[in-house]
Amino acid sequence: MTRIIADFHVHSGYSRATSKDMNVVNMASWAKKKGINLLGTGDFTHPVHFSNLRSGLNPAGTGLYTSPLEPSVFFIFTAEISSIYSYKGKVRRTHNLIMAPSIEIAEKINRTLQKTGNLSSDGRPILGTPAKDLLKIVLDISEDCLFVPAHVWTPWFSLFGSKSGFDSIEECFDEYAQYIHAIETGLSSDPEMNWRLSALDDIALISNSDAHSPSKLGREANVFHCDMDYYAVINTIKKKDKARFLYTVEFFPQEGKYHFDGHRQCNVLFSPDETKKHNRTCPVCKKPITVGVMSRVDELADRKEGFIPDNAIPSKHLVPLQEIIAGAFNAGSNTVMVKKEYERLVASFTEFEILLDLPESELYKITQKKIAEGILKVRSGGIDIIPGYDGEYGKVSIFSKRSSETRQEQSLPVEPEQRGLF
Numbered sequence: 001m002t003r004i005i006a007d008f009h010v011h012s013g014y015s016r017a018t019s020k021d022m023n024v025v026n027m028a029s030w031a032k033k034k035g036i037n038l039l040g041t042g043d044f045t046h047p048v049h050f051s052n053l054r055s056g057l058n059p060a061g062t063g064l065y066t067s068p069l070e071p072s073v074f075f076i077f078t079a080e081i082s083s084i085y086s087y088k089g090k091v092r093r094t095h096n097l098i099m100a101p102s103i104e105i106a107e108k109i110n111r112t113l114q115k116t117g118n119l120s121s122d123g124r125p126i127l128g129t130p131a132k133d134l135l136k137i138v139l140d141i142s143e144d145c146l147f148v149p150a151h152v153w154t155p156w157f158s159l160f161g162s163k164s165g166f167d168s169i170e171e172c173f174d175e176y177a178q179y180i181h182a183i184e185t186g187l188s189s190d191p192e193m194n195w196r197l198s199a200l201d202d203i204a205l206i207s208n209s210d211a212h213s214p215s216k217l218g219r220e221a222n223v224f225h226c227d228m229d230y231y232a233v234i235n236t237i238k239k240k241d242k243a244r245f246l247y248t249v250e251f252f253p254q255e256g257k258y259h260f261d262g263h264r265q266c267n268v269l270f271s272p273d274e275t276k277k278h279n280r281t282c283p284v285c286k287k288p289i290t291v292g293v294m295s296r297v298d299e300l301a302d303r304k305e306g307f308i309p310d311n312a313i314p315s316k317h318l319v320p321l322q323e324i325i326a327g328a329f330n331a332g333s334n335t336v337m338v339k340k341e342y343e344r345l346v347a348s349f350t351e352f353e354i355l356l357d358l359p360e361s362e363l364y365k366i367t368q369k370k371i372a373e374g375i376l377k378v379r380s381g382g383i384d385i386i387p388g389y390d391g392e393y394g395k396v397s398i399f400s401k402r403s404s405e406t407r408q409e410q411s412l413p414v415e416p417e418q419r420g421l422f
Helices: 024-034 047-056 103-113 131-141 169-179 230-238 272-277 293-300 321-329 336-346 351-357 360-366 369-380
Strands: 002-007 038-040 065-067 070-087 090-100 146-149 182-184 204-206 221-226 245-250 261-263 268-270 315-317 384-386 395-397
Touching (some): 024 047, 024 065, 024 351, 047 103, 090 103, 090 131, 103 131, 131 169, 146 169, 146 230, 204 230, 204 245, 221 230, 268 272, 272 293, 321 336, 321 351, 321 369, 321 395, 336 351, 351 369, 360 369
Parallel strands (some): 038 070, 146 182, 182 204
Antiparallel strands (some): 002 221, 065 070, 221 245
């Protein structure tokens, strides 16, 4: 057995608004820097990307694949499907992640789905197939596939989304709900928020980057202690095996772009309580605001904040190393000085080793004092965040408090129960 750091949900350069650098070679190279040793291929439904995967990956004999250039990074065939359809008088928009045990099974899925829509249009194709029917199609091809509702709280395109989702897994999948073993929590929520729903107690909560560029790989991930084998990993998830599923790596959910409610065009940012006071209406333009993840969790939860189920898989909340360096230098994440320091550090240790594993004394040896302090502050949760809302990411402040002009309710210190650091 080995420690596996897995990021299953990524996209290729053939997906909308995605970097053309998202190909097997660059993804494997960046995964190695990050410390990810199991990475989703993303977008196996796209014909060109699928052809590139076929020519660029070799079978590892375990249901996984490797690139000749980075043999330490294993790939698992994954794809995200967007389903837009009408159900009970309402337009539903859900995204679902598919994991397949081989390139042959992935190809069979492609052959079936191409009869229902245009797979060439986008790396994440939009189909009119209801989520339940999509799940049935996948399982009919192979029961060894894992079908995971993606970023389940996102308002516009998800299982529980406030704009077009459902109130339960059963409402969405009917008799096929029994085959949903895991859900993806998304950047704007974390396991702690999902623990408030008793209906999810037997569901594994996984976290992935949904990366659209190589540097974003691993901003959320899953950590296992099991064999590097497709079936070992999938069974660990299905069984929610705490002995082998160690923890998830999380964004601070306030940093997600749909954590709070609001109306970006009018610069209106609301907490759930403020949303209720304003009857879900923007006080500036009088139109409905976008109800975010925290309010939606409040709406469906049957437990108070801070509840921890007996079988909960823990989590650790992090800020990407490049952002910590940028904060220490008071510079942009993509500036030359920040990139140079990042590359210097990951030449000796992986990003996850630096963020998760290295002891305090070692951090001060390998980098500047302020960067080491920043890493330690993130580990302890000692940061301030203006929550994201209505499609805008939250703003993280690691090294200084927000100015006095910032509204008191916007600057949220991370509470201990939200940190999830174990």
